[in-house]
Amino acid sequence: MMAGVTARVGDLPVLEATADPFGTLVRSVAGQQLSVKAAASIHGRLVAALGEVTAQTVRRTPGDDLRALGLSWAKVRTVHALADAALGGRIDFAHLSGQGDEEIVAELSALPGIGRWTAEMFLMFGLARPDVFSFGDLALRQGLARLYPGAPQADVPLPWAPYRTLGARYLWADNALHRAGGVPLP
Numbered sequence: 001m002m003a004g005v006t007a008r009v010g011d012l013p014v015l016e017a018t019a020d021p022f023g024t025l026v027r028s029v030a031g032q033q034l035s036v037k038a039a040a041s042i043h044g045r046l047v048a049a050l051g052e053v054t055a056q057t058v059r060r061t062p063g064d065d066l067r068a069l070g071l072s073w074a075k076v077r078t079v080h081a082l083a084d085a086a087l088g089g090r091i092d093f094a095h096l097s098g099q100g101d102e103e104i105v106a107e108l109s110a111l112p113g114i115g116r117w118t119a120e121m122f123l124m125f126g127l128a129r130p131d132v133f134s135f136g137d138l139a140l141r142q143g144l145a146r147l148y149p150g151a152p153q154a155d156v157p158l159p160w161a162p163y164r165t166l167g168a169r170y171l172w173a174d175n176a177l178h179r180a181g182g183v184p185l186p
Helices: 002-009 021-030 036-050 055-059 063-068 073-087 101-109 116-126 138-147 164-180
Strands: none
Touching: 002 164, 021 036, 021 073, 021 116, 055 073, 063 073, 101 116, 116 164, 138 164
């Protein structure tokens, strides 16, 4: 099944760890439970208003101003808590890359409004970890159900290790092709 997906999608760019882990995590928070387009729009407004999305710029921006940029009140609380954790040293972004995946998930999930999905997106797109698959992501679950009907979803990505992040990215890309129309179901 994945051979057909990789043939349809083609090559994907190689992920690289971000030089801006705090800003990347804020972007993941902004994108929680939103379409990619809506998340990009809100993030664009954050960047336009704050210049650089840092712990300092987020923390000194009043909640009402962040709310006006499109963040929900829950996300305002989350990004302020994230900024406080960074500024207070509870989370050391410079050293996160040296920790294991589950350690990072636990550390980030201890903050209000950051759950497993957000931490896994950070592992994938912030730290470029190669072996992450987020079962909390609806599009990934839908892709698995479409490509492997009746198979236990938790079992499907196991053989993809240690490249489950790449498998997830191919599923997302394949879902996007199907949503755009014109790509027949396998």
